[in-house]
Amino acid sequence: MHNINTHNLGYPRIGEQRELKKATEAYWKGNLSLAELEATGRHLRKTNWLKQKQAGIDLIPVNDFTFYDQTLDLSCLLGNIPPRFEWPGGDTTLDTLFTIARGTQPASTHACESCTPTASVSTFASEMTKWFDTNYHYIVPEFHPNTQFQISSRKIFDEFAEAQALGINAKPVLIGPITYLTLGKSQEAGFDPFDLLDSLVSTYEQIIKRLSATGAEWIQLDEPIFALDLTPTQLDDLQDAYRRLASVRGQTKLLVTSYFGPLRENLPHFHALPVQALHFDLVRGGEDLPDILTSFPTDKILSLGVVDGRNIWKNDCEQSLSQLHDALKTVGPDRLWIAPSCSLQHSPVTLNNEPNLDAELKNWLAFADQKLEEVVDLRDLLTGSGSNEKLVANRAATQTRRTSPRIHNPSVKTRLAEVTPADFDRTSPFPKRQQLQHTKLKLPQFPTTTIGSFPQTAEVRSARARWKKGQLSDTDYENFLKAETARCIAFQDEIGIDMPVHGEFERNDMVEYFGEQLEGFAFTSNGWVQSYGSRYVKPPVIFGDVSRPKPMTTEWSSYAQTLTDRPMKGMLTGPVTILQWSFVRNDQPRSTTAHQIALAIRDEVLDLEHIGIAAIQIDEPAIREGLPLRRNDWKAYLDWAVKAFRLSAAGVKNDTQIHTHMCYSEFNDIIAAIAGLDADVITIETSRSNMELLDAFVDFQYPNEIGPGVYDIHSPRVPTVAEMENLMHKAEALIPRRNLWVNPDCGLKTRGWDEVKTSLIHMVQAAKNLRQSI
Ligand code: GLN
Numbered sequence: 001m002h003n004i005n006t007h008n009l010g011y012p013r014i015g016e017q018r019e020l021k022k023a024t025e026a027y028w029k030g031n032l033s034l035a036e037l038e039a040t041g042r043h044l045r046k047t048n049w050l051k052q053k054q055a056g057i058d059l060i061p062v063n064d065f066t067f068y069d070q071t072l073d074l075s076c077l078l079g080n081i082p083p084r085f086e087w088p089g090g091d092t093t094l095d096t097l098f099t100i101a102r103g104t105q106p107a108s109t110h111a112c113e114s115c116t117p118t119a120s121v122s123t124f125a126s127e128m129t130k131w132f133d134t135n136y137h138y139i140v141p142e143f144h145p146n147t148q149f150q151i152s153s154r155k156i157f158d159e160f161a162e163a164q165a166l167g168i169n170a171k172p173v174l175i176g177p178i179t180y181l182t183l184g185k186s187q188e189a190g191f192d193p194f195d196l197l198d199s200l201v202s203t204y205e206q207i208i209k210r211l212s213a214t215g216a217e218w219i220q221l222d223e224p225i226f227a228l229d230l231t232p233t234q235l236d237d238l239q240d241a242y243r244r245l246a247s248v249r250g251q252t253k254l255l256v257t258s259y260f261g262p263l264r265e266n267l268p269h270f271h272a273l274p275v276q277a278l279h280f281d282l283v284r285g286g287e288d289l290p291d292i293l294t295s296f297p298t299d300k301i302l303s304l305g306v307v308d309g310r311n312i313w314k315n316d317c318e319q320s321l322s323q324l325h326d327a328l329k330t331v332g333p334d335r336l337w338i339a340p341s342c343s344l345q346h347s348p349v350t351l352n353n354e355p356n357l358d359a360e361l362k363n364w365l366a367f368a369d370q371k372l373e374e375v376v377d378l379r380d381l382l383t384g385s386g387s388n389e390k391l392v393a394n395r396a397a398t399q400t401r402r403t404s405p406r407i408h409n410p411s412v413k414t415r416l417a418e419v420t421p422a423d424f425d426r427t428s429p430f431p432k433r434q435q436l437q438h439t440k441l442k443l444p445q446f447p448t449t450t451i452g453s454f455p456q457t458a459e460v461r462s463a464r465a466r467w468k469k470g471q472l473s474d475t476d477y478e479n480f481l482k483a484e485t486a487r488c489i490a491f492q493d494e495i496g497i498d499m500p501v502h503g504e505f506e507r508n509d510m511v512e513y514f515g516e517q518l519e520g521f522a523f524t525s526n527g528w529v530q531s532y533g534s535r536y537v538k539p540p541v542i543f544g545d546v547s548r549p550k551p552m553t554t555e556w557s558s559y560a561q562t563l564t565d566r567p568m569k570g571m572l573t574g575p576v577t578i579l580q581w582s583f584v585r586n587d588q589p590r591s592t593t594a595h596q597i598a599l600a601i602r603d604e605v606l607d608l609e610h611i612g613i614a615a616i617q618i619d620e621p622a623i624r625e626g627l628p629l630r631r632n633d634w635k636a637y638l639d640w641a642v643k644a645f646r647l648s649a650a651g652v653k654n655d656t657q658i659h660t661h662m663c664y665s666e667f668n669d670i671i672a673a674i675a676g677l678d679a680d681v682i683t684i685e686t687s688r689s690n691m692e693l694l695d696a697f698v699d700f701q702y703p704n705e706i707g708p709g710v711y712d713i714h715s716p717r718v719p720t721v722a723e724m725e726n727l728m729h730k731a732e733a734l735i736p737r738r739n740l741w742v743n744p745d746c747g748l749k750t751r752g753w754d755e756v757k758t759s760l761i762h763m764v765q766a767a768k769n770l771r772q773s774i
């Protein structure tokens with residue numbers, strides 16, 4: 001018995017040493033020719049295919065490589081180029097791709113970790129948004145009533161030929177038509193992109209025919225929308241589209257994949273697709289397995305994604321084997337395939353370049369290359385040809401993770417178990433607190449503040465880099481940071497910011513800075529994953545129970561407070577955001593980890609209060625992005641997320657003011673949860689929406705204080721006093737004056753000092769004018 005196939009849905013394209021980023025950025029700067037860039041692409045593809053082949057993967061994806069984004073590649077393949085780019089037709093080029101992604105003028109330079117990267121309006125780049133609930137961003141396809149599709153790129157065909165020439169058993173991969181339409185955006189009010197379905201499917205038919213003619217045995221079509229709430233129309237469209245695709249496939253067989261969540265009520269529709277193989281994500285959709293097996297069609301191949309493509313933990317072989325055994329019993333070896341749960345583009349490339357992770361921790365991890373080995377090992381173990389030693393070793397690794405004192409800290413567990421309902425609540429309700437805070441803080445109406453960071457200049461970054469390399473002593477680095485902080489506070493004092501901040505010069509990143517000081521976190525050297533285009537992130541790994549060995553920010557805050565008489569705002573990152581931007585342990589619910597982090601932050605909040613900091617901001621820009629894919633699951637998530645925030649904040653006295661910040665303002669769906677945070681002040685991003693997005697707060701009669709951003713920090717433009725005053729007048733029409741703050745949209749770390757200075761001077765003037773107005 002050895003018929004069970006292994007395959008892969010997609011492999012990280014970035015290269016072990018981020019070769020793709022380096023080459024792409026060099027090309028953009030004019031330091032690398034197009035031919036050289038293309039050669040880098042070819043080299044990466046070849047390396048990646050051969051790696052997969054050597055690992056023993058039977059069917060290897062092609063067209064998962066991209067110089068920017070696979071959704072954008074597909075738009076180019078389909079000739080769906082937004083009209084404003086005045087594309088002359090014919091074959092799209094790499095420059096077509098980059099232009100759509102980046103616009104024709106330099107893209108916005110603001111890119112903090114949390115703001116959804118959007119190009120500034122003037123560049124007219126296409127919009128970017130999160131790929132389902134991952135941290136990968138795709139370029140949103142644009143649809144017009146007169147959008148026409150026609151094959152306009154040779155990429156998928158060329159790459160298929162390239163792989164064939166290398167003797168790779170290649171499987172071309174494409175996003176499926178229904179997912180493509182669902183993820184795109186209508187550019188005209190009242191126009192439904194699904195009106196384009198007929199012509200879209202015709203073009204897919206041609207693509208399939210062409211791939212089939214060149215010998216593709218399998219084509220993979222990704223339809224992750226099966227993990228979403230679907231309408232009856234979408235479900236019908238899926239059947240119609242695939243009926244048509246099936247009718248032109250010739251000798252080629254079609255594999256449709258779902259991933260990122262259970263299919264639940266969509267399962268019968270998935271089973272009914274007239275294709276030859278179906279893929280399921282058992283890591284996130286394991287609850288479906290009994291139903292999948294009970295009714296799995298007898299004419300199809302069952303592909304099971306048992307190895308987690310989105311997290312970094314070693315597979316629990318025994319658990320996977322038990323799922324695979326059940327499946328094997330139902331479908332037999334000829335109809336069972338084994339794979340990672342989803343594309344491995346969401347995993348770092350390899351554990352082999354991690355000299356700083358110790359052996360024990362490394363033994364708990366698997367990155368993309370190790371995941372491929374796991375897939376093959378599972379197949380071998382299932383068919384009886386595997387080595388028992390591997391199984392024993394895997395069992396041992398799983399076992400030590402269950403019991404290791406590095407992971408399990410009894411005092412953390414006890415403390416969390418002893419949390420009482422009162423720990424989530426402030427002592428008094430908001431109106432009482434507001435009174436006490438106003439008495440203590442003595443701020444004017446329309447108090448001014450900023451969101452925390454000030455420009456992280458080249459000097460700041462270079463000082464940090466030199467310090468990390470040991471070229472700058474601890475003392476010199478600290479003195480440098482102190483000087484920056486002092487200058488920043490002096491500036492705020494001088495222009496009259498009512499609640500200053502220290503500027504966050506000591507922080508590299510709002511999550512990493514805290515993770516480095518908490519127990520239970522580890523940091524990789526090369527664990528990069530693509531966030532969008534040439535921007536990659538290296539998330540911390542939360543491997544164990546989280547605790548705070550000692551205060552993290554009090555020294556900076558107390559130093560800062562000695563420099564001014566005005567009340568300093570302390571600055572922390574919230575538990576949900578720390579969780580959301582890390583690789584999170586999978587051996588306990590995310591909610592438990594979030595609440596452990598919350599307790600650590602709570603201690604920090606109390607220490608800040610203890611040294612006399614009267615206002616503390618707990619940033620939670622990632623609360624909204626943590627929302628589950630299915631509406632039914634929202635409530636459970638929001639419940640624990642809100643509780644995590646409250647646990648971190650609620651220990652303080654009534655007259656200590658808790659702020660929070662979020663980098664967006666679309667709160668309609670979650671306003672009740674936002675109000676549930678019970679932060680005394682929330683600052684949000686509103687300048688570009690003309691305050692319209694305050695409506696959610698107004699409709700909800702949001703009771704606490706709000707700072708609607710008046711200064712668009714995504715752009716180097718300096719806003720005028722009148723503009724900001726106007727925005728605040730709009731806000732004032734909606735929200736009681738005593739509840740309003742005046743502040744920028746977000747942190748200023750990506751801006752230059754010149755613009756920041758003038759903009760903040762204007763902002764303070766706007767607040768002064770507002771105080772005069774009745
Ligand atoms: N305090 C952080 C800053 O100003 C907040 C950033 C964020 O929420 N993205 O940089």
Ligand code: ZN
Pocket residue numbers: 114115451621661662663664745746747
């Ligand atoms: Zn922000």
